[in-house]
């Protein structure tokens with residue numbers, strides 16, 4: 001039986017134990033404290049606590065609808081754009097609570113970017129807005 005070949009990988013050979021992340025040794029980039037998020041009456045995030053270390057890759061894994069995108073959108077306050085959305089708790093970016101009064105949200109979004117599956121730069125823009133923008137562009141062109 002000793003010459004049986006399998007596709008399994010010998011993890012000890014990769015010295016994973018030495019590479020494993022010890023969260024308490026890492027510099028903290030983002031910390032989430034008791035975060036609750038409601039869409040109207042529906043509680044989508046129920047007391048999230050987590051630390052995201054700096055200069056490391058962190059993945060959220062979970063079934064569809066469990067709140068991964070909702071949590072990601074909290075990190076640059078994209079949920080501010082959802083009328084029914086209410087948030088309690090804290091998210092600290094390098095020790096500054098991004099939900100504190102007076103936070104410069106535009107500056108926050110310059111520092112915390114997102115890449116989307118589908119591009120949608122102005123989600124609240126209506127056809128009327130686009131028509132106005134188009135007419136505005138045409139009139140600017142006709143002036144110069």
Ligand SMILES: Nc1ncnc2c1ncn2[C@@H]1O[C@H](COP(=O)(O)OP(=O)(O)O)[C@@H](O)[C@H]1O
Pocket residue numbers: 039044062063064065066067068069070071082084
């Ligand atoms: N804009 C919204 N308005 C109301 N409910 C929403 C909105 N966005 C997401 N939800 C609800 O919040 C829950 C979490 O959704 P979501 O964060 O998209 O999950 P995931 O990204 O893990 O698939 C789901 O029940 C979803 O229907």
Ligand SMILES: [Mg+2]
Pocket residue numbers: 068069070
């Ligand atoms: Mg999602």
